[in-house]
Amino acid sequence: MTTSTLPTYDDVIARYEPVIGLETHVELGTRTKMFCGCSTVFGAEPNTQVCPVCLGLPGSLPVANKAAIEATIRIGLALNCSIAEWCRFARKNYFYPDMPKNYQISQYDEPLCVDGYLDVVVDGQEYRIGIERVHLEEDTGKSLHVGGATGRIHGATHSLVDFNRAGIPLVEIVTKPVPGLGAKAPEVAKAYVTELRNVIRGLGVSDVRMEQGSMRCDVNTSLMPRGGTEWGTRTETKNVNSLRSVERAVRSEMLRQASVLDTGGRIIQETRHFHEDTGVSTSGRSKEEATDYRYFPEPDLAPLAPDPAWVEELRATLPEPPSVRRRRLQDAWGLTDHDMDSIANAGAVELIEATIEAGASSETARKWWLGVLARRANETGVELDALPVTPAQVAALQALVDAGRINDKLARQVLEGVLAGEGDPETVVAARGLEVVSDTGALGAAVDEAIAANPDVAQKIRDGKVAAAGALVGAVMKTTKGQADAKTVRELILERLT
Amino acid sequence: MSAELIRLTAADTAAKIAAGEVTAVEVAHAHLDRIAAVDERVHSFLQVDADGALAAAEAVDTARASGEKLGPLAGVPLALKDVVVTKGLETTSGSKILKGWIPPYDATITTKMRDAGIVILGKTNMDEFAMGSSTENSAYGATHNPWDLDRTPGGSSGGSSAAVAAFEAPLSIGTDTGGSIRQPAAVTGIVGHKPTYGAVSRRGLIAFSSSLDQAGPFGRTVLDAALLHEVIAGHDPGDSTSLNVPVSQVVAAAREGAQGDLGGLTVGVVRELGGEGYEPGVEAAARETYARLEQMGAKVVEVSCPNFTYALAAYYLIAPSECSSNLARFDSVRYGLRVGDDGVNSLEDVMSLTREAGFGAEVKRRIMIGTYALSSGYYDAYYGQAQKVRTLISRDFAAAFETCDVLVSPATPTVAFRLGERVDDPMAMYAADLCTLPASLAGLPAISVPAGLSEGLPVGLQIMAPALADDRCYRVAAAVEASFGHPLIDDAPELHR
Numbered sequence: 005m006t007t008s009t010l011p012t013y014d015d016v017i018a019r020y021e022p023v024i025g026l027e028t029h030v031e032l033g034t035r036t037k038m039f040c041g042c043s044t045v046f047g048a049e050p051n052t053q054v055c056p057v058c059l060g061l062p063g064s065l066p067v068a069n070k071a072a073i074e075a076t077i078r079i080g081l082a083l084n085c086s087i088a089e090w091c092r093f094a095r096k097n098y099f100y101p102d103m104p105k106n107y108q109i110s111q112y113d114e115p116l117c118v119d120g121y122l123d124v125v126v127d128g129q130e131y132r133i134g135i136e137r138v139h140l141e142e143d144t145g146k147s148l149h150v151g152g153a154t155g156r157i158h159g160a161t162h163s164l165v166d167f168n169r170a171g172i173p174l175v176e177i178v179t180k181p182v183p184g185l186g187a188k189a190p191e192v193a194k195a196y197v198t199e200l201r202n203v204i205r206g207l208g209v210s211d212v213r214m215e216q217g218s219m220r221c222d223v224n225t226s227l228m229p230r231g232g233t234e235w236g237t238r239t240e241t242k243n244v245n246s247l248r249s250v251e252r253a254v255r256s257e258m259l260r261q262a263s264v265l266d267t268g269g270r271i272i273q274e275t276r277h278f279h280e281d282t283g284v285s286t287s288g289r290s291k292e293e294a295t296d297y298r299y300f301p302e303p304d305l306a307p308l309a310p311d312p313a314w315v316e317e318l319r320a321t322l323p324e325p326p327s328v329r330r331r332r333l334q335d336a337w338g339l340t341d342h343d344m345d346s347i348a349n350a351g352a353v354e355l356i357e358a359t360i361e362a363g364a365s366s367e368t369a370r371k372w373w374l375g376v377l378a379r380r381a382n383e384t385g386v387e388l389d390a391l392p393v394t395p396a397q398v399a400a401l402q403a404l405v406d407a408g409r410i411n412d413k414l415a416r417q418v419l420e421g422v423l424a425g426e427g428d429p430e431t432v433v434a435a436r437g438l439e440v441v442s443d444t445g446a447l448g449a450a451v452d453e454a455i456a457a458n459p460d461v462a463q464k465i466r467d468g469k470v471a472a473a474g475a476l477v478g479a480v481m482k483t484t485k486g487q488a489d490a491k492t493v494r495e496l497i498l499e500r501l502t
Numbered sequence: 503m504s505a506e507l508i509r510l511t512a513a514d515t516a517a518k519i520a521a522g523e524v525t526a527v528e529v530a531h532a533h534l535d536r537i538a539a540v541d542e543r544v545h546s547f548l549q550v551d552a553d554g555a556l557a558a559a560e561a562v563d564t565a566r567a568s569g570e571k572l573g574p575l576a577g578v579p580l581a582l583k584d585v586v587v588t589k590g591l592e593t594t595s596g597s598k599i600l601k602g603w604i605p606p607y608d609a610t611i612t613t614k615m616r617d618a619g620i621v622i623l624g625k626t627n628m629d630e631f632a633m634g635s636s637t638e639n640s641a642y643g644a645t646h647n648p649w650d651l652d653r654t655p656g657g658s659s660g661g662s663s664a665a666v667a668a669f670e671a672p673l674s675i676g677t678d679t680g681g682s683i684r685q686p687a688a689v690t691g692i693v694g695h696k697p698t699y700g701a702v703s704r705r706g707l708i709a710f711s712s713s714l715d716q717a718g719p720f721g722r723t724v725l726d727a728a729l730l731h732e733v734i735a736g737h738d739p740g741d742s743t744s745l746n747v748p749v750s751q752v753v754a755a756a757r758e759g760a761q762g763d764l765g766g767l768t769v770g771v772v773r774e775l776g777g778e779g780y781e782p783g784v785e786a787a788a789r790e791t792y793a794r795l796e797q798m799g800a801k802v803v804e805v806s807c808p809n810f811t812y813a814l815a816a817y818y819l820i821a822p823s824e825c826s827s828n829l830a831r832f833d834s835v836r837y838g839l840r841v842g843d844d845g846v847n848s849l850e851d852v853m854s855l856t857r858e859a860g861f862g863a864e865v866k867r868r869i870m871i872g873t874y875a876l877s878s879g880y881y882d883a884y885y886g887q888a889q890k891v892r893t894l895i896s897r898d899f900a901a902a903f904e905t906c907d908v909l910v911s912p913a914t915p916t917v918a919f920r921l922g923e924r925v926d927d928p929m930a931m932y933a934a935d936l937c938t939l940p941a942s943l944a945g946l947p948a949i950s951v952p953a954g955l956s957e958g959l960p961v962g963l964q965i966m967a968p969a970l971a972d973d974r975c976y977r978v979a980a981a982v983e984a985s986f987g988h989p990l991i992d993d994a995p996e997l998h999r
Contacts (some may be wrong), residue, residue: 056607060831062600063587063609063706065741097827097876101849106830163849165835298876300885303712303824305742 013187013255016227016262022189023235024254025224028177028200031143031217032075033210037171038142039066039109044173046216050166058171060104065304068093072140072173073116074318075209077310079175080117080138081319082203090309091116093140093302098295102145102165110141110176112299116308122203123327124195125348126188128341133196134180145170175210181224181235189258191349194251197221198351201247202326205354214246215390221250223278225257227265236261237271241285243278247351247387253278257285280385326353333357337366350378351388355395362399372398376419393422401429413486414438440489444496447480447488451496454479465501473497507532512578512672512726519562519577526559526566526577530621533579537623537670540997545645546655546665548584550624551591555579558621565619574729574753576619581665581674584625585632586717587706588612595708596628596658598641599832599839599860609706610741611675611717611734618733623671626661630862631829632682632710634658635934638925639864646921647690649959649994653918656686656934659720663690666720667991673730674720679711680817681913681938683718684950688913688962691952691990693727693979694720696938698969699945700745703738709828711821712743714942722991724951724980728756731972747970750947755973759980765799767978770906774810775937775964780915783956788912791953791963794985795910795978805906807898812891813939818932819875819888820943825865826872832860867928896944903968908978911937913950913962937964947972951979952990960990 037044040057056064077087094112117138124131146169151161177200185192201212201219212219226238239261244253256278261271276285324332330353334344337360347353352373359369373388377398381388401418404410410418410433421432433439441447454476455462464472473494480493507529510518518524534552541547562577587593587605589612594600608616615622629639637645637660645660647653648668655664659676663686666674676683678696687694695718702717709715719730731752738744771792776785792802834840834856842855861869875884902909915936924930941948946969953963963982967974983989 056605059836061605061607061837062593062595062603062708062831063605063607065705067740067742095827097830099830099833099850099853101833101835104831104836106833107827161845296878298827298873298878298881300823300827300876300881303743304709 010259010263011266013259016258017187019230020227020258020262020265021183021230021232022185022254022258023181023183023226023228023238024185024189024193025181025238026179026193026196027222027224027240028197029220030079030175030177030204030210030212031219032072032173032175033218034069034071034075034173036069038069038072038140038173039171042171046218048168050164050168053168054170058104059167066109068305068308069173073308073310075173075207076116076138076140076175077315078207078209078318078322079177079204080120081315082207082322082325083117083120083122083135083138083177085117085120085135085138087310087315088114088116088118088308089312090307092307093305094299095302097298100144101163102147102167102170104145104167104170108141108144109302109305111139115139116310122196122199124192124199125327125345126191126195128345129188131185131188131192131195133182133192136178136180138175138177141174141176143169143172143174183228183235190251190254193223193254194247195349197250198247198349199326201351202353206323206326206329213387213390215386217245220245223250223253223257225254225261226271227258227261229265236265237273239271239274239276241276241278242288245280246385248382248385249278249280252283253285256283260285329353337370339366339370343370346374350374352378355389358395359398362396364399364402368402369398372402372419376416380423391423392425393419397422397428404429404433408440408489409433410438410440411489414440438487441484441487444492447484447493447496450480450483450488451476451493451500453483455497455500462501465497470498470502508536508669510672511723512575512721513723513729515578515672516572516575519566520572522566526562526619526621527556529577530555530559530579530623533623533671536668540668541670543646543651543997544648544664544668544670545643546581546626546661546668546670547624548594548596548627548642548661549592551622554591555621555623558616558619562619562621573618573733575673575733577621578673579621579623579671580615580730581624581626581662581671582612582622583628583659583662583674583676585628585677585708585710586612586675587708588622588625591625593625593708594641595632596630596640596642597860597862597865599856600837601839603838607706610703610738612706614734614736615675620673620733626659626665626674628661629658630865631708631825632658632677632679632715633825633864633868635681635685635931636919636921636924637661638921639862641862644921647918648997649691649918651997653920653959654689656689656914656918658682659686659694662720663687663692663694666690666692666722667994668997672722673726675717675730675734676720677707677715677717678938678942679714679821680942681935683720684913684938684948684962684964685934687720687950688964689918689960691960691994692720692722693724693949693951693983694718695727695731695949695972695975696941696947697731697735697972698745698750698947700743701735701750701947701970701972703736703741703744705738705740709824711824712828713824714821722989724759724976724983725753725756727949728752728976731976745970750970750972752973752976755977756980759977760984762798762981762984764795764978764981767800767908768906769795769800769802769978770805770902770909771802772810772902772909772911773804773806774808775911779933779936780912781917781956784912784914784916784961787954787956787961788910788963791982792910794982798981798985803906805902805909807895807902807940809891809894809898810940813895813943814932814936816888816891816895817935817939817943818871819884820892822868822872823875823885824872826869826876829861829865829869832857864928892943895940899940899944899946899966899968907967908974909966910978911964911966913937913964917956917959917961941966945969947975949975949979951982952986953982954986954990955993
């Protein structure tokens with residue numbers, strides 16, 4: 005397939021109806037692993053957070069982590085699911101070198117939470133995304149392929165395995181298939197993952213960082229010809245590592261499938277790998293001959309039977325749902341639906357809220373996060389909250405502007421300094437000498453110089469054309485490298501010439 | 503002195519050590535000497551840990567010297583089945599694939615025994631991964647029955663049963679998945695008990711079939727087995743299937759049973775565990791033992807458990823299914839054997855070559871059967887159906903226990919068979935577990951106690967009880983033992999050849 009055969013997006017929408025589905029894995033932030041007491045801290049030396057259980061040594065047995073079960077139930081409740089009164093873990097059997105037991109303890113036909121939903125808003129329109137199931141499982145280790153050019157298994161001379169991640173509790177949240185989204189499918193997909201992230205972050209059960217892999221998303225996409233009755237064959241796109249890529253992955257897969265169908269081709273049921281850099285996916289494992297995981301109930305673990313009273317206790321601990329909270333904040337901040345949607349879709353609600361708490365106005369907080377910072381995040385391909393700047397720093401920056409100590413233009417330079425790791429706004433201002441000069445004594449000389457250098461302009465002002473003062477202000481700003489306070493300069497000029 | 507020490511019961515040995523009549527080190531030496539003298543012929547042990555045993559014995563003697571109160575089995579030697587992991591001591595589960603593997607941790611029962619001052623002499627031979635009924639499936643050669651060295655000591659815990667029957671150790675640990683304690687105990691003329699599923703921790707048992715595996719004691723007397731039972735039993739938070747209940751008071755039950763009074767007890771003889779496939783000599787010995795029970799005041803009735811007929815079929819689906827998953831971890835990546843890692847073969851090739859070379863024929867057969875039974879499209883017909891049979895068997899037991907306190911049967915259909923006789927006939931080999939499978943599938947306690955001889959070879963009586971009523975097994979077993987006046991093993995011929 006070549007990209008030159010791709011139809012336009014509008015064309016695809018005119019002829020096909022997309023059906024999407026999302027499977028999201030979330031690493032829980034429990035102190036210990038799912039079935040043993042090993043630490044879950046990210047970034048430790050390889051194979052230092054392991055024991056007989058998470059290494060799958062002979063004779064070792066799993067013991068379920070109650071905190072992980074509690075977190076999963078809370079996620080289920082927050083997603084409006086029913087909590088199973090009785091369910092079991094199951095073994096998913098397949099061979100893979102980073103899987104210590106060559107089976108994963110997961111859940112199969114008896115998940116902990118079933119049948120919920122999550123409402124998301126795109127362009128003022130609310131969409132209800134059905135949740136099929138939420139279940140609990142263990143993560144695998146991580147393979148590192150050495151000796152190849154790409155770090156992928158192809159071309160590698162050998163592989164190393166780090167089992168620190170093996171056994172970290174993983175919650176899988178599976179949506180029902182979502183038809184009827186039309187052109188909005190990619191945006192709704194992104195909005196869903198964003199909202200899911202907000203919900204889980206609000207519960208405090210995971211740091212849900214896509215770039216660190218603590219939240220991972222697989223996107224299922226299929227196309228049905230408009231007027232058709234049967235859904236098309238779906239593909240599963242993996243390696244979708246940012247919110248932005250969720251949208252890109254759905255869109256690119258819709259285009260790819262349309263071009264295959266348009267040329268009389270057949271969609272192969274397969275796993276595809278999304279490439280962040282190019283925005284396209286490549287074919288992975290074919291699922292035509294479905295892998296037989298030989299699921300059976302895990303005999304090493306007792307069934308889970310959460311006491312209904314305990315479930316109700318957990319329900320009482322749920323925070324305000326993000327959608328309710330958003331409405332409350334929208335009212336407080338005096339924003340339109342559209343403005344609030346933009347904030348939510350940018351994943352900026354918490355950031356703006358925290359910036360306001362740190363003293364900024366809602367208007368200025370929104371301006372910084374959705375303006376310069378959103379552009380920066382987009383350019384560097386990271387999430388907004390992963391930028392190296394805190395809401396407190398943004399508020400401090402705005403406070404400097406409000407105090408007249410820097411102007412907007414200087415503020416941007418200060419922000420650059422903060423993002424470059426030079427410290428808080430105050431520190432950057434001092435280090436870079438960016439403070440506005442409003443000292444009339446210091447500015448007087450520059451003003452006199454500008455008048456002397458521009459006798460024609462000076463004369464016009466003397467003749468009453470006050471508007472011509474702008475040219476002299478500009479000249480002063482130039483000699484002071486923008487650090488002069490424009491208002492003061494203007495006053496000094498008029499003082500001398502009128 | 504040595505010759506006398508090895509013939510003592512565990513209870514008497516501990517008492518003599520506690521009384522200062524003999525040291526634990528002397529006892530250990532006596533058994534190590536015996537092993538050196540006979541194990542070349544019996545082959546109970548895969549590995550003898552003389553240094554570890556003497557150090558443990560010395561610690562007991564030191565503790566005694568410093569006035570510490572010793573536990574009821576302190577200083578008593580024990581032979582440990584190689585399926586139980588031992589920190590710092592090679593553990594192979596009878597398989598080539600684990601050759602050289604040194605566990606970094608102790609099984610919970612290993613820790614409990616060490617803490618009790620029990621002296622672990624070494625690791626005993628077994629059918630590979632506990633799959634078999636003769637110990638001939640060991641990757642390290644067969645074990646011989648001390649009653650007749652041309653016969654098998656049963657399996658899979660044949661090394662442990664032979665060690666005790668050959669007076670190499672007064673106690674040993676076996677594991678029982680479908681009969682691997684009771685059947686070897688029966689054919690070597692000793693006592694072996696499979697506890698209620700969940701009564702003894704499985705943490706550190708190399709899993710064969712997780713929903714069935716239980717460790718349990720072997721001894722030459724019922725009391726010895728009971729003393730060991732109380733050491734290893736009890737709740738373990740490290741095993742989710744471990745029961746959080748008080749340990750059954752089996753020592754008291756054994757002492758009570760030894761009084762020989764079974765008045766008020768109703769014993770059910772299971773009709774389905776007899777008849778075709780059972781040796782007449784075995785059935786005759788069993789019948790004579792039922793008469794002894796009646797003489798001691800028990801009411802003996804016949805009960806029918808119709809679904810027991812399906813136990814063998816259900817077991818040979820459930821156990822292989824679980825083992826196909828449990829044994830997947832032996833892949834050469836993290837420990838054990840690695841074959842074909844030449845820089846050319848792919849990872850999958852190395853995994854395949856390792857498993858091809860590392861597993862024996864019976865293990866491969868069961869992995870294949872289990873893989874098939876769990877496959878999509880076959881699951882319901884095989885694994886699912888077998889689980890239903892399991893429920894029906896449990897219901898048969900429940901119905902029988904409405905009128906009976908215990909159920910009895912021969913522990914094996916035949917006496918010890920000859921080495922090599924059944925190795926090429928899996929179905930004949932599987933039939934050795936006919937009597938023991940129902941209690942395994944239902945998770946119930948069951949003991950095998952010597953009940954006379956047939957053609958000069960020992961016959962075992964199986965006594966089954968409701969869940970958690972392990973004490974009933976010991977009580978009735980002790981009564982049977984008492985009715986013979988002395989342990990049957992005393993009639994065993996001295997090792998010949």
